[in-house]
Amino acid sequence: MVSRQLPGxxxxxxxxxxxxxxxxxxxxxxxxxxxxxxxxxxIFGIARTPDGHEPLYDVVTCTTREPRAVRSDSDVTVLVDHGPEALESADTVVVPAVREHGTAFTSGVTAPDMAEALGRIRPGARIVSICTGALQLAGVGLLDGRPATTHWHYTDLMRQLHPEIQVNPDVLYVDDGDVLTSAGVAAGIDLCLHLLRRDHGTAIAHDVARRTVVPPHRDGGQAQYVDRPVPDADGPGTAPARAWAMERLHEPITLAEMAGHAAMSVRTFTRRFREETGESPGQWLVRRRVDLARRLLEDTDLAVERIAARCGFGTAQSLRAHMQTTLGVSPTQYRRTFRPAA
Structure with a gap:
């Protein structure tokens, strides 16, 4: 919907x-x-009607108690003019991240003042979280039975505290209709632009993205870009085999070779590998090769074909297929995002 014109x-x-x-x-x-x-x-504050004259959104900040000075996680304090009563007239409520503290992060129960404030949201309002704001929603049951995400660092915690939630750690945001959750930090920009597109169409969302100098669209299904640690070559279990494989990503590597390097049978190695990493050896190897491809796309001007060879994928077509499956983007799209043209 682009126009806000009423009948008559x-x-x-x-x-x-x-x-x-x-x-x-x-x-x-x-x-x-x-x-x-x-x-x-x-994002919402600068959105205007197509003629540029009228604001499409009225954005206010409110706090969980009476209007007051609210301390951030840094040396910034914000004087907030609205208390929780502002939630009763809101069409959309956004709950941003809060630095890790409180019962939402320990027992999975939202603090009483936040829970009471969330309880004042009117029926039919859209509820949105950015980053760890999802844990606040989870702690009052707003995500029960729903798909949701949060910052990758907290997805395991969310699963442990809230097994009733369908936690997806590999996406930028989840749109479940009236409740939407985003991954960490900049993924909140992607989600807000998604809402602009949903509310008013692509043209207005692209205009806001241009004025904000951010990519106009990163699909919600695109994976969070997470750096994974290099295994300790002297560590226990399958770590030495993983360290050995990391040095040979450009070569063909078989499961039998990795198991042999760990001095285990293939069956034992596969079981131990999944216990330690949460992935099969094949899945882990593909992810490590994709990680290497990411770094080469970001840091070099190498052609996609050469990057594919260096990463052990063999062909550009194979690299494209694996990046699309793993990250949700092609090598060209990834390079355009993280290594823009000078």
């Missing part, structure tokens, strides 16, 4: 009557992260 134009020659802007309330508490607070204000 009034007197002849009058400008069309417009619906009130969509009201967005951003709910923060002590320990909030300023960057995440700024995302909805920047």
């Amino acid at each position: 134009h009034g007197e002849s020659g009058d400008r069309p009557t417009l619906a009130p802007p969509h009201r967005v309330a951003v709910l923060i508490t002590d320990g909030f992260i300023p960057f995440e607070l700024g995302i909805p204000h920047r």
Whole structure:
């Protein structure tokens, strides 16, 4: 929907009557992260009607108690003019990240003041979390039975605390209709731009992206870009075999060779490998090769064909297929995002 025009134009020659802007309330508490607070204000706050005259959103910040000064996780304190009553008239409520502290991160129960504030959201309002804001929603049952995500560093914690949630650690955001969750930090920008597209179409979302100087679209199914640690060559279990393989990613590597390097049978090695990494040896090897391809795409001007060979994929077609499956993007798209043309 692009137009906010209401039926009836009034007197002849009058400008069309417009619906009130969509009201967005951003709910923060002590320990909030300023960057995440700024995302909805920047993305929604500058969105205008196609003629550029009227704001499409009215964005306000509110806190869990009475209007007050709210301390961030740094040396920034924000004087918030609205209490939780602002949630009762909001069309969309955004819960940004908060630095790790409190019962939401320990027992999975949202703090009483935050829980009470979330309980004031009116029926039918859209609820959005950025980064660890998802843990606040989870702690009051708003994500029960739903697919959701959060920052990759906290997805295992979310699974442990909330087994009833379908946690997806490998996406930038999840749109489940009236409840949407995003991964860490900049993924909140992707989610807010997605909401702009959903509300008002691609043209307005692209205009806001250009003015914000960010990519106009990264699909929600695109994987979070996570660096994975190099195994310790002197460590226990399968770590030496993994370290050995990391030095030979450009070569063909068989399961039998990796098991032999660990002095285990293939069956034992496969079982131990999955216990230690959560992946099969084949899955782990593909991910490590994709990680190497990412670094070469970011740091070099090598052709995709040469990168494929250096990473052990053999052909550019194989590299493209594995990057699409693993990251949700092609090598060219990845390079365009992380190594823009000078």
